[in-house]
Amino acid sequence: MIEKRFSLVDNQVVKPIFALLLFCGLALILSIPAGREVKDLAPLAALRREGMYFYVYIFLSGILGLSLGTLAALQRERGIVLYIHIASRVGIGNAMLVPYFIFARSLYPGRESMLVLMILYGTLVSLFTSVISRLVEERGHGASPRGFLAKYAVFAVYYVLPLVGIPVLSPLGFVNRLFAGASVWRILLGFVAPLVLTLGGVIVCERRLGRQK
Amino acid sequence: MRRRHMARDGPVAIWQVGVVGFVVLLSVFLAAISGEGSPAPRIDVSLGFSGYFVPERMVPLRVRISGVDEAFAGSLQITEQVGNAWRGQARASFCIPIDSALGIHEDSIPIYDFSHPLVVSLLDEQRNIIAQQEVNLRDKWKSKPFTLLAGSFDSASQAVGDAVQISEIELPSKWVSYGGVSSLWLGRMSYGLSAAQEEAIYRWTSAGGTTVIFTGSDFFRIDSPLMRGMIPLASPHMAAGERRLSGDLRSGAKVVVGDPVGAPLVIWRRLGAGDVLLVTVDAFSLSQAQYTDLRGVVTDAELLNLNDVARSLLLQMPLTRPGFPTAIAIVAVLLLSLVMIASRVRRGPARGIMLLIVVLACSVWSGLYANQTKQLCDIYTVNTDVSAQMALGYTILSRGYIYLGGRDLAAPLVRVNDAILQELPHDLNDTSYDIDISCDDGATISMQPEHMRVLRGGGRDAARISLFRSGDERVEIDSRLDVALPYAAVINDGESFVVGPIAPGAHEYSLSGATGALAPTPRGLAMLYNAVSKAYDLSLGTWLIAGGVSDSIVDNGNYRQKVRDVKLVLVEGESR
Numbered sequence: 001m002i003e004k005r006f007s008l009v010d011n012q013v014v015k016p017i018f019a020l021l022l023f024c025g026l027a028l029i030l031s032i033p034a035g036r037e038v039k040d041l042a043p044l045a046a047l048r049r050e051g052m053y054f055y056v057y058i059f060l061s062g063i064l065g066l067s068l069g070t071l072a073a074l075q076r077e078r079g080i081v082l083y084i085h086i087a088s089r090v091g092i093g094n095a096m097l098v099p100y101f102i103f104a105r106s107l108y109p110g111r112e113s114m115l116v117l118m119i120l121y122g123t124l125v126s127l128f129t130s131v132i133s134r135l136v137e138e139r140g141h142g143a144s145p146r147g148f149l150a151k152y153a154v155f156a157v158y159y160v161l162p163l164v165g166i167p168v169l170s171p172l173g174f175v176n177r178l179f180a181g182a183s184v185w186r187i188l189l190g191f192v193a194p195l196v197l198t199l200g201g202v203i204v205c206e207r208r209l210g211r212q213k
Numbered sequence: 214m215r216r217r218h219m220a221r222d223g224p225v226a227i228w229q230v231g232v233v234g235f236v237v238l239l240s241v242f243l244a245a246i247s248g249e250g251s252p253a254p255r256i257d258v259s260l261g262f263s264g265y266f267v268p269e270r271m272v273p274l275r276v277r278i279s280g281v282d283e284a285f286a287g288s289l290q291i292t293e294q295v296g297n298a299w300r301g302q303a304r305a306s307f308c309i310p311i312d313s314a315l316g317i318h319e320d321s322i323p324i325y326d327f328s329h330p331l332v333v334s335l336l337d338e339q340r341n342i343i344a345q346q347e348v349n350l351r352d353k354w355k356s357k358p359f360t361l362l363a364g365s366f367d368s369a370s371q372a373v374g375d376a377v378q379i380s381e382i383e384l385p386s387k388w389v390s391y392g393g394v395s396s397l398w399l400g401r402m403s404y405g406l407s408a409a410q411e412e413a414i415y416r417w418t419s420a421g422g423t424t425v426i427f428t429g430s431d432f433f434r435i436d437s438p439l440m441r442g443m444i445p446l447a448s449p450h451m452a453a454g455e456r457r458l459s460g461d462l463r464s465g466a467k468v469v470v471g472d473p474v475g476a477p478l479v480i481w482r483r484l485g486a487g488d489v490l491l492v493t494v495d496a497f498s499l500s501q502a503q504y505t506d507l508r509g510v511v512t513d514a515e516l517l518n519l520n521d522v523a524r525s526l527l528l529q530m531p532l533t534r535p536g537f538p539t540a541i542a543i544v545a546v547l548l549l550s551l552v553m554i555a556s557r558v559r560r561g562p563a564r565g566i567m568l569l570i571v572v573l574a575c576s577v578w579s580g581l582y583a584n585q586t587k588q589l590c591d592i593y594t595v596n597t598d599v600s601a602q603m604a605l606g607y608t609i610l611s612r613g614y615i616y617l618g619g620r621d622l623a624a625p626l627v628r629v630n631d632a633i634l635q636e637l638p639h640d641l642n643d644t645s646y647d648i649d650i651s652c653d654d655g656a657t658i659s660m661q662p663e664h665m666r667v668l669r670g671g672g673r674d675a676a677r678i679s680l681f682r683s684g685d686e687r688v689e690i691d692s693r694l695d696v697a698l699p700y701a702a703v704i705n706d707g708e709s710f711v712v713g714p715i716a717p718g719a720h721e722y723s724l725s726g727a728t729g730a731l732a733p734t735p736r737g738l739a740m741l742y743n744a745v746s747k748a749y750d751l752s753l754g755t756w757l758i759a760g761g762v763s764d765s766i767v768d769n770g771n772y773r774q775k776v777r778d779v780k781l782v783l784v785e786g787e788s789r
Contacts, residue, residue, distance in 0.1 A: 029537065036531060038615055099576045100543070106582075106584075106588045110770065
């Protein structure tokens with residue numbers, strides 16, 4: 001068996017990162033108020049006001065994680081190598097967005113701490129969804145139709161279901177609260193959710209993938 | 214034995230009860246006496262002109278404080294509920310600092326509505342309420358400005374129509390308080406006018422008010438240098454055996470009503486943006502028909518209102534924001550670099566290093582571009598000020614705010630040293646129109662995204678500039694301002710001369726080459742000048758028109774505010 005050498009930015013990784021960069025870039029451009037004068041302030045101004053860029057970013061962070069998890073399943077990565085590879089790919093994806101976040105400072109002046117928290121949270125969400133994706137795709141050894149449906153079902157449940165009860169547990173609800181200026185406890189609760197879920201995912205991953213070794 | 218003891222105990226108990234009762238009665242008596250010596254704190258509030266006022270105008274407020282030390286320090290808190298369940302509701306509150314309980318405290322407050330009583334509270338230094346009075350506003354409100362008769366008038370004055378008559382001592386000493394008056398008629402004075410009242414009348418008239426002055430044999434009751442400077446007659450005097458005031462007509466003055474023998478009865482002149490009508494006889498010498506004639510020539514006051522200018526300027530303010538080209542370029546460079554590196558660079562570590570270099574370069578580019586000058590502002594503000602300096606100075610101001618931030622905000626936006634009135638729409642349901650003016654003159658306004666607020670007011674402060682005609686073609690301008698005024702023109706008998714920037718200090722300027730007044734100027738200043746030039750008659754005498762536009766950004770942590778100050782100074786010249 002030929003062991004494939006790990007590449008931080010291989011051709012498979014480029015696609016999800018490209019999608020992340022493209023759609024976040026579009027969201028950033030659309031967040032810039034269009035008018036030259038106060039009276040020209042178009043209805044699109046609401047996109048910036050409501051923080052559309054951050055919703056797009058957090059949504060695509062989850063999608064990025066799903067793609068990276070599938071890639072890891074295709075490459076049959078497991079053990080510590082799996083986590084190092086996932087973390088480094090998620091890291092490179094988010095690092096590519098740093099120029100956008102610096103630019104976003106001009107759209108949300110005085111809210112630098114929110115930008116930093118947002119990028120940390122997005123990274124956590126990506127890690128969680130990649131671990132889940134790796135777990136789900138294990139049965140079909142990557143990119144199976146059932147695996148596809150299952151991982152997107154988990155993704156939808158994670159993003160939508162908490163909105164009904166405890167919104168801050170949903171990534172979209174967390175963005176909303178962070179953007180509106182939530183209390184420290186709510187922010188902590190929001191961070192704890194993906195952190196605990198990721199650790200839980202890692203433990204389950206270790207048990208199931210370890211058994212199949 | 215036992216019974217004897219009981220019998221002896223009985224009278225003793227009655228005696229003790231009697232002593233206790235006496236002590237209680239004595240204490241009650243002493244308390245009553247001491248209570249009479251220092252009565253409870255109390256305030257007596259009077260509002261408007263004998264109670265009459267016009268909603269959504271500035272109104273005089275008088276408060277007499279009793280039952281506290283003369284050295285009392287505290288404040289008056291005035292609270293007003295505006296609107297109803299259908300119209301929507303808002304709350305307005307104002308604080309007036311009090312540093313002594315002596316005399317009557319007079320101020321000018323905005324009244325927005327008449328449906329709820331006004332609550333006036335006296336607060337001590339710890340902001341505890343120690344006295345309170347509710348003022349019913351339902352009975353004496355008027356839907357439009359009214360004629361105010363001050364002093365005594367003949368019964369024929371009933372021909373004036375819907376007028377409110379007061380004693381001259383009730384006349385306010387702040388010019389903005391006359392906001393609900395359409396014309397002020399000064400009749401026979403029993404007590405005369407105080408200097409503060411005269412100054413208030415002068416300022417209000419020159420800001421667009423209309424004052425009718427009855428003179429004749431009563432002229433001596435109002436005669437003062439300020440009133441002499443106000444009336445249309447120079448060197449006023451009573452000819453021997455006449456009951457009519459005579460004198461030389463000032464430039465621009467004209468006789469608008471004559472008496473049956475052809476002598477001047479009513480003489481008019483323009484004073485700043487307002488009108489002065491001098492009746493050459495006293496208030497008891499006019500017939501009903503003459504009162505009717507007089508009413509026909511009296512125009513209603515129209516105070517210079519800069520709200521429309523402020524609103525237009527606010528909507529025309531340039532947005533501070535990052536540009537699209539740079540954003541698109543950053544996105545494009547990142548995407549292209551990713552594709553190029555992935556397709557061209559074969560070795561894994563080299564790809565990583567090259568991507569890192571691209572990200573670093575784009576981050577630096579982004580950081581250098583998205584600096585302070587490109588950052589969005591939450592609030593855009595326009596401050597328009599017209600500072601007029603004639604015999605007395607005053608300021609007319611308007612403030613416009615629009616909030617483009619994301620969250621509801623209650624921010625101390627306005628720093629006002631002057632009376633301020635918020636413009637309210639009929640429907641108050643769409644947002645909160647609460648306003649709170651604190652004792653340190655800061656106004657806090659509740660704002661929601663994309664809502665605009667316009668406030669207006671006036672004060673006594675004027676630009677410290679003097680203009681002297683030092684020759685046919687020369688003027689001296691003495692500016693005691695700290696900054697230069699970049700745009701300035703002198704209008705001499707209707708001809709305009711651009712004199713350029715006015716530096717602080719006294720400088721001579723030559724008047725040569727007549728041009729359009731104040732041209733070329735920034736759009737904001739030109740709009741303000743157009744509004745002012747319509748109200749003031751600048752064709753007579755010598756006037757200095759100067760001004761400037763300045764932008765600044767205030768970042769107070771909670772919000773970023775872009776402020777545009779548009780100032781216009783109007784100074785009437787004096788001869789040397």
